[in-house]
Amino acid sequence: MGVEYIVITIIAVLGFTTLVITVLRHTHTLVIDEVRILVPNASELHGLQILHISDLHISSPHTWPLKALDCIQSIKPDIIAITGDLTTSPEMLDCTVKAIGRLTARLGIFVSLGNHDHWQRSRLQHLLGLTGRFVHPKQIENKMEKRAIETLVNGSVLVNGANGNFYVAGLDDPYLGLDNYDKTYEMIKSDHPVILLSHSPDAIADVSSHRCDLMLSGHTHGGQIRIPMLHGRTFTNTKMVLPRPYGLMVLNGTPVHVSAGIGTSSELPLRFNCPPRATILNIVDPRVETI
Numbered sequence: 001m002g003v004e005y006i007v008i009t010i011i012a013v014l015g016f017t018t019l020v021i022t023v024l025r026h027t028h029t030l031v032i033d034e035v036r037i038l039v040p041n042a043s044e045l046h047g048l049q050i051l052h053i054s055d056l057h058i059s060s061p062h063t064w065p066l067k068a069l070d071c072i073q074s075i076k077p078d079i080i081a082i083t084g085d086l087t088t089s090p091e092m093l094d095c096t097v098k099a100i101g102r103l104t105a106r107l108g109i110f111v112s113l114g115n116h117d118h119w120q121r122s123r124l125q126h127l128l129g130l131t132g133r134f135v136h137p138k139q140i141e142n143k144m145e146k147r148a149i150e151t152l153v154n155g156s157v158l159v160n161g162a163n164g165n166f167y168v169a170g171l172d173d174p175y176l177g178l179d180n181y182d183k184t185y186e187m188i189k190s191d192h193p194v195i196l197l198s199h200s201p202d203a204i205a206d207v208s209s210h211r212c213d214l215m216l217s218g219h220t221h222g223g224q225i226r227i228p229m230l231h232g233r234t235f236t237n238t239k240m241v242l243p244r245p246y247g248l249m250v251l252n253g254t255p256v257h258v259s260a261g262i263g264t265s266s267e268l269p270l271r272f273n274c275p276p277r278a279t280i281l282n283i284v285d286p287r288v289e290t291i
């Protein structure tokens with residue numbers, strides 16, 4: 001065996017080990033970031049603090065997002081917004097709801113549903129690449145309701161904030177075509193600002209005449225696997241070409257925050273160069289701040 005062969009083998013083993021350690025670290029290290037969002041013409045939202053999380057994908061054996069939820073328990077925002085894909089295994093729904101119920105927010109915890117909240121699969125179905133049974137959102141709503149968590153399935157609620165009333169609205173999953181703007185806005189009668197939760201940011205294309213001061217979305221996982229030098233080609237699983245795979249952006253003139261999510265898809269339970277994120281959003285009305 002030549003010296004060159006030994007050197008190449010050592011370099012390959014070290015390189016592979018480093019890659020495995022990096023991927024495991026990037027998959028299981030939660031980043032908590034804080035973002036300031038300028039939302040014009042919505043003084044009622046000024047000073048509001050939202051903890052935005054998304055895409056937990058809690059499943060067996062991928063239970064790490066439960067630990068991530070424990071890590072953010074100490075954050076006590078005004079609102080917690082969770083934009084879908086809660087679990088990937090039906091048997092994990094109870095512990096997922098329990099973990100969300102341990103979080104605290106002064107004005108409430110609000111949840112919208114994602115595609116995986118509808119087509120949950122068993123382990124066997126996953127291995128066979130089959131779509132699972134269709135889980136009625138009512139099952140999720142009922143379990144959430146017992147812990148005073150508001151699930152918004154094409155619906156809205158009026159919230160009494162420190163600077164005035166505003167609505168939190170939630171579309172059902174746009175990826176499966178279940179979003180219904182008319183039903184979502186049915187109860188919105190007065191001219192208060194609207195924070196809209198939608199699993200996929202694609203729903204912004206249909207906002208048209210409805211008031212939406214801020215949209216919160218997930219679904220993209222921030223790309224999940226982000227190869228350096230190829231960021232422009234990050235897969236977001238959206239119809240719309242987003243300016244970036246996650247973070248704050250303006251789409252169709254509306255401020256949108258797309259969460260990079262906490263969990264992973266079950267087909268590829270890894271993250272690279274795109275760690276799990278929970279984001280604290282601090283809303284500022286530029287008009288109020290300059291007074």
Ligand SMILES: [Fe+2]
Pocket residue numbers: 055057085114116219220221
């Ligand atoms: Fe997801």
